[in-house]
Amino acid sequence: xxxxxxxxxxxxxxxxxxxxxxxxxxxxxxxxxxxxxxxxxxxxxxxxxxxxxxxxxxxxxxxxxxxxxxxxxxxxxxxxxxxxxxxxxxxxxxxxxxxxxxxxxxxxxxxxxxxxxxxxxxxxxxxxxxxxxxxxxxxxxxxxxxxxxxxxxxxxxxxxxxxxxxxxxxxxxxxxxxxxxxxxxxxxxxxxxxxxxxxxxxxxxxxxxxxxxx
Amino acid sequence: xxxxxxxxxxxxxxxxxxxxxxxxxxxxxxxxxxxxxxxxxxxxxxxxxxxxxxxxxxxxxxxxxxxxxxxxxxxxxxxxxxxxxxxxxxxxxxxxxxxxxxxxxxxxxxxxxxxxxxxxxxxxxxxxxxxxxxxxxxxxxxxxxxxxxxxxxxxxxxxxxxxxxxxxxxxxxxxxxxx
Numbered sequence: 001x002x003x004x005x006x007x008x009x010x011x012x013x014x015x016x017x018x019x020x021x022x023x024x025x026x027x028x029x030x031x032x033x034x035x036x037x038x039x040x041x042x043x044x045x046x047x048x049x050x051x052x053x054x055x056x057x058x059x060x061x062x063x064x065x066x067x068x069x070x071x072x073x074x075x076x077x078x079x080x081x082x083x084x085x086x087x088x089x090x091x092x093x094x095x096x097x098x099x100x101x102x103x104x105x106x107x108x109x110x111x112x113x114x115x116x117x118x119x120x121x122x123x124x125x126x127x128x129x130x131x132x133x134x135x136x137x138x139x140x141x142x143x144x145x146x147x148x149x150x151x152x153x154x155x156x157x158x159x160x161x162x163x164x165x166x167x168x169x170x171x172x173x174x175x176x177x178x179x180x181x182x183x184x185x186x187x188x189x190x191x192x193x194x195x196x197x198x199x200x201x202x203x204x205x206x207x208x209x210x211x212x213x214x
Numbered sequence: 215x216x217x218x219x220x221x222x223x224x225x226x227x228x229x230x231x232x233x234x235x236x237x238x239x240x241x242x243x244x245x246x247x248x249x250x251x252x253x254x255x256x257x258x259x260x261x262x263x264x265x266x267x268x269x270x271x272x273x274x275x276x277x278x279x280x281x282x283x284x285x286x287x288x289x290x291x292x293x294x295x296x297x298x299x300x301x302x303x304x305x306x307x308x309x310x311x312x313x314x315x316x317x318x319x320x321x322x323x324x325x326x327x328x329x330x331x332x333x334x335x336x337x338x339x340x341x342x343x344x345x346x347x348x349x350x351x352x353x354x355x356x357x358x359x360x361x362x363x364x365x366x367x368x369x370x371x372x373x374x375x376x377x378x379x380x381x382x383x384x385x386x387x388x389x390x391x392x393x
Contacts, residue, residue: 099381100361103385106386132376133376135378135382136382142383142385142387143386145389145390
C-alpha cells in the first residue's frame with residue numbers, strides 16, 4: 001500500500017470531533033456512518049462517472065474509439081455518455097474551443113449538478129494548440145476549473161483512460177463534499193514567446209565526446 | 215462547348231453598356247488561352263444594372279451566384295483599390311461562367327447588394343460584411359454571420375492582428391463555487 005492511502009479499516013475514521021460548542025465523542029455507529037460516507041459513496045461515484053462528451057474536433061474521434069469495444073470505457077464504469085449536462089458529472093472537453101463556443105461550454109458546466117469534474121482533452125482544449133488565433137480560446141482552464149489535462153494531439157485512447165483513472169483517484173481522495181482547491185484548476189496564463197526569441201536562446205546540442213573535449 | 219468561352223457575353227455587355235470600360239482580363243494567365251477564366255471589372259455605381267442585365271439577357275442568362283467573396287488588396291503591388299468583391303456567375307442554362315469584380319475603399323467601403331437579383335447571395339454578402347467590413351447597400355438583413363453581434367472588428371482584413379484584439383480572453387472566469 002502506498003504512503004498516504006487510507007487503510008480500509010474502521011480505525012481510520014477519527015474517534016472524536018469538535019464543533020463550535022466543544023468536543024464530542026464518536027460512537028461506533030457514528031464511525032460506521034462516517035466509514036460508509038467516506039468509502040462507499042466515493043467508491044460508487046468513481047466507478048460510475050457519467051461523462052458529458054463536449055467533442056468539437058478530432059479528439060472527439062479518439063473519444064469515440066474509447067467508447068467502442070476495443071478500448072471499452074465501460075470497464076471503468078464511464079460508458080454512460082449523456083448529451084444533457086443535467087445527468088452528467090464529468091465534463092470531457094475534447095477539441096478546440098472557439099470564442100463563440102466558450103459561453104456554451106461555460107453554460108454546460110454550470111448546468112451540471114455537483115459534484116462535477118472536468119477533463120481537458122488534448123493540446124487544443126488545454127492550450128489552444130496550433131490555433132494561436134483571434135478565434136480560439138487559449139486553454140479552457142482560463143475560464144473553467146479543470147481537474148485533469150491530457151497531453152497529445154489527439155491523445156491516444158490509453159491516455160484518455162489514464163485521465164479517467166486520474167479522475168477516479170481524485171474522486172477517491174476528495175471526500176464526499178469535493179474541496180474547491182482540488183486538482184489545481186489554475187489558469188495556465190502562458191504568454192507564447194515569439195519564434196525569433198526562441199531561436200536566439202536556443203542552446204547548442206552537445207553529444208558526449210564534444211562536451212568532454214571542451 | 216467551352217464553358218469558359220464568354221465572347222458572346224462580352225459582346226452583349228459592350229453593346230448594352232457602351233460607356234462602361236469592363237476591362238475583361240484573365241483571372242490567371244494560362245498558356246492555353248481557352249483555359250483562362252474571364253474576369254470583368256464593374257464600377258460600384260453601375261453594379262445593379264449590369265448584374266440585372268447579366269441575369270436577364272438571353273445571351274448571358276447567369277442564373278446563379280456560385281460564389282461571392284472578397285480580397286483585401288492592402289499593400290498589394292500595383293493595387294489601386296483596397297477591397298475587391300468577387301462574384302462567380304454561372305449560367306446553368308447556357309453553361310458558361312464569368313467572374314465579376316467590384317472595388318470599394320476605406321473609409322466605410324460600400325457597394326450595392328445583389329440580393330434583390332439573386333437570393334442566394336444573402337449569406338455570402340453577410341459573410342463578406344462580417345469578415346471584411348464591406349457594406350452591401352440594399353441588403354435586407356445585413357447582420358454578422360460568423361462572429362457574434364457586438365464583435366467590433368472585421369478579422370480577415372490584412373491589418374487585423376492574427377491574435378485578435380483581446381476577444382479571446384474577454385470571458386468571465388468560472389470558479390468552482392460559481393453557481
